[in-house]
Amino acid sequence: MAIWVNESTRVVVQGLTGKEGQFHASKCREYGTKVVAGVTPGKGGLEVDGVPVFNTVAEARAATACNASLIFVPPPSAADAIMEAVDAGVELVVCITEGIPARDMIAVKRSLAGSRSRLIGPNCPGIISPGKAKLGIMPAHIHREGGIGVVSRSGTLTYEAVDQLTKQDLGQSTCVGIGGDPVNGTSFVDVLAAFRDDPGTKGVVMIGEIGGAAEEDAAALVAAGYGKPVVAFIAGQTAPPGRRMGHAGAIIAGGKDTAAEKMAVLEAAGIHVVATPAEIGATMARVLGRV
Amino acid sequence: MKVHEYQAKQILARYGVAVPRGEVIDNAAAAAAIAERLGGRVVIKAQVHAGGRGKAGGVKLASSPTEAVAVASRILGMRLVSKQTGSEGRLVQKVLVEEAVAIARELYLGVVLDRAAGLPVMMASRFGGMEIEEVAAEHPEAILKEWFDPSQGLRPYQARKLAFGLGLAGETLKQFLRLVEALARAYADTDASLAEINPLLVTGEGAVLALDAKMTFDDNALFRHSDIVAMRDLAEEDPYEVEASRHDLNYIKLDGSIGCMVNGAGLAMATMDIIKHHGGAPANFLDVGGGASQPRVESAFRILLSDPAVKAVMINIFGGIVRCDMIAAGVVTAARKLQVKVPIVVRLQGTNVEEGKRILAESGLTLLPADTMAEAAQKAVAAAQAA
Numbered sequence: 001m002a003i004w005v006n007e008s009t010r011v012v013v014q015g016l017t018g019k020e021g022q023f024h025a026s027k028c029r030e031y032g033t034k035v036v037a038g039v040t041p042g043k044g045g046l047e048v049d050g051v052p053v054f055n056t057v058a059e060a061r062a063a064t065a066c067n068a069s070l071i072f073v074p075p076p077s078a079a080d081a082i083m084e085a086v087d088a089g090v091e092l093v094v095c096i097t098e099g100i101p102a103r104d105m106i107a108v109k110r111s112l113a114g115s116r117s118r119l120i121g122p123n124c125p126g127i128i129s130p131g132k133a134k135l136g137i138m139p140a141h142i143h144r145e146g147g148i149g150v151v152s153r154s155g156t157l158t159y160e161a162v163d164q165l166t167k168q169d170l171g172q173s174t175c176v177g178i179g180g181d182p183v184n185g186t187s188f189v190d191v192l193a194a195f196r197d198d199p200g201t202k203g204v205v206m207i208g209e210i211g212g213a214a215e216e217d218a219a220a221l222v223a224a225g226y227g228k229p230v231v232a233f234i235a236g237q238t239a240p241p242g243r244r245m246g247h248a249g250a251i252i253a254g255g256k257d258t259a260a261e262k263m264a265v266l267e268a269a270g271i272h273v274v275a276t277p278a279e280i281g282a283t284m285a286r287v288l289g290r291v
Numbered sequence: 292m293k294v295h296e297y298q299a300k301q302i303l304a305r306y307g308v309a310v311p312r313g314e315v316i317d318n319a320a321a322a323a324a325i326a327e328r329l330g331g332r333v334v335i336k337a338q339v340h341a342g343g344r345g346k347a348g349g350v351k352l353a354s355s356p357t358e359a360v361a362v363a364s365r366i367l368g369m370r371l372v373s374k375q376t377g378s379e380g381r382l383v384q385k386v387l388v389e390e391a392v393a394i395a396r397e398l399y400l401g402v403v404l405d406r407a408a409g410l411p412v413m414m415a416s417r418f419g420g421m422e423i424e425e426v427a428a429e430h431p432e433a434i435l436k437e438w439f440d441p442s443q444g445l446r447p448y449q450a451r452k453l454a455f456g457l458g459l460a461g462e463t464l465k466q467f468l469r470l471v472e473a474l475a476r477a478y479a480d481t482d483a484s485l486a487e488i489n490p491l492l493v494t495g496e497g498a499v500l501a502l503d504a505k506m507t508f509d510d511n512a513l514f515r516h517s518d519i520v521a522m523r524d525l526a527e528e529d530p531y532e533v534e535a536s537r538h539d540l541n542y543i544k545l546d547g548s549i550g551c552m553v554n555g556a557g558l559a560m561a562t563m564d565i566i567k568h569h570g571g572a573p574a575n576f577l578d579v580g581g582g583a584s585q586p587r588v589e590s591a592f593r594i595l596l597s598d599p600a601v602k603a604v605m606i607n608i609f610g611g612i613v614r615c616d617m618i619a620a621g622v623v624t625a626a627r628k629l630q631v632k633v634p635i636v637v638r639l640q641g642t643n644v645e646e647g648k649r650i651l652a653e654s655g656l657t658l659l660p661a662d663t664m665a666e667a668a669q670k671a672v673a674a675a676q677a678a
Contacts (some may be wrong), residue, residue, distance in 0.1 A: 076514060102509050154557020155555045155611075212407070238573060244510070246541045246578040254427075276564060277565060
């Protein structure tokens with residue numbers, strides 16, 4: 001089992017004709033993902049590696065019944081691309097783009113409200129259900145099919161965690177990168193709730209970082225009764241306050257959004273918080289009674 | 292991106308926020324003529340990107356043009372040390388000379404992005420002059436909040452809720468309503484991430500004025516604000532960070548001895564954390580990007596090594612789409628070219644890791660390999676302590 005993406009997911013790639021879009025779309029296809037369409041305004045009628053390109057997402061949806069979009073559009077027009085996918089009724093929208101202005105994401109949030117779409121990202125590696133489908137830029141080969149759900153605000157730190165899990169012989173149900181921006185589509189709470197309701201997910205790894213209160217919200221959900229073990233790491237224990245640590249959203253702004261504060265809240269909720277990223281895989285193995 | 296107080300006031304004034312009359316200068320002699328024009332009594336304010344200027348002696352009253360020159364010459368060139376500057380302080384290179392205004396009442400007004408709501412929030416409080424975090428801790432009920440859609444601005448009824456909530460009336464109320472809507476518009480139009488007026492002043496005549504102002508801007512939106520980019524003051528930034536930003540690297544200077552080079556922001560923070568966990572201190576945050584191409588690795592090395600505090604370097608790369616062998620080749624080329632003297636611990640993981648390790652081993656360079664993050668951190672801490 002898995003959440004949100006699987007063998008039957010039909011993907012349109014917005015920005016397919018760009019260098020990144022083309023490269024990653026081909027990697028997703030190699031993994032077995034059904035990439036059925038591309039969208040680049042003005043390039044409708046072309047084909048990229050055999051995939052038909054359309055001028056608009058609405059046309060792509062009408063012609064191919066795509067139900068997910070993967071977006072590689074540069075920051076100035078990425079928010080518009082997301083809203084176009086939402087307008088076309090695409091159920092799952094995954095935006096990889098880093099550097100979208102917060103004001104544009106506020107507009108995106110408004111367009112999502114009341115729509116049938118879920119947005120993952122932006123500024124994220126995407127989503128993968130190992131053995132089924134990959135919509136993103138993560139290295140596929142480190143993943144293995146299994147029962148651990150992974151949710152993270154980071155990219156390469158997630159790969160680190162997945163690699164440790166796989167080496168512990170713990171495969172993954174689905175790995176979701178929710179992204180490092182202050183205003184994003186899908187939250188920790190959304191993903192944790194989906195993992196809770198997924199019978200194929202036996203345990204969850206959550207990787208948070210300084211800034212905001214999304215981890216605290218997740219802690220409240222777990223504290224209310226989760227039924228599956230959750231292992232968490234919070235990056236940025238040594239980050240100075242007031243500085244943006246790479247991710248637009250990774251900034252200690254108020255005093256309650258420090259790593260120490262978040263770790264304490266997560267621990268109080270019954271989550272297994274690890275002090276260093278090196279312990280993620282081994283801790284999950286231990287709490288599942290594997291060692 | 293941060294700007295100075297005088298720049299924030301220039302921006303806000305364009306939107307109709309009332310600010311005291313004043314001019315910015317970098318030589319004290321010019322203060323006399325300005326003070327003359329402003330009626331004699333002026334306030335001289337140090338312009339640095341840090342709060343706590345008043346307590347640090349960077350804000351002083353002068354009651355005549357002659358005194359204005361004397362005060363300006365004392366503040367210009369001082370190293371202002373406040374809670375926010377660190378012990379080395381900030382060199383004051385500009386002062387704002389402003390008319391002195393009679394204060395009847397001080398209020399707080401500010402806009403920030405509320406991440407949970409996904410909307411900006413306008414906050415007002417009767418505790419002007421206090422930091423909003425302090426008010427939130429001590430008098431949370433005294434902070435009035437109104438969320439708004441930046442494409443719509445703050446609605447008139449929202450401005451009225453704030454105004455009546457603060458107990459304003461008459462002419463003051465009228466001026467406040469205009470000012471609060473102007474502040475919301477300025478915040479939205481300029482893609483600000485913070486716009487704060489603290490204190491917002493009510494004068495003896497009932498007029499409303501922004502006595503102090505602070506704005507920061509969303510870095511992701513600077514591409515559409517060349518006028519704001521032109522306000523960037525490189526003298527206020529760490530020289531290593533300025534150099535790194537020229538190479539498109541995410542670098543933040545810290546005060547430890549282990550230089551870090553990592554791909555990805557989350558992994559970079561986690562690397563700093565694990566160094567600390569094993570008893571060391573990171574000299575920096577550095578994200579060379581998911582791609583970690585060879586020219587970027589080389590620029591990153593150069594910046595890391597120009598910091599004399601760096602006694603050892605820890606490279607932590609998780610090769611995803613980018614292959615470890617390519618990264619290893621980049622590290623070897625850069626280390627040779629720059630004749631690196633400090634010990635370098637390299638931890639590679641991911642795609643083509645075996646080939647990457649072979650390249651490092653056969654390079655002839657004294658690189659310390661490590662398989663895991665924990666091992667790399669331990670080796671880097673030991674190397675830095677031995678140096």
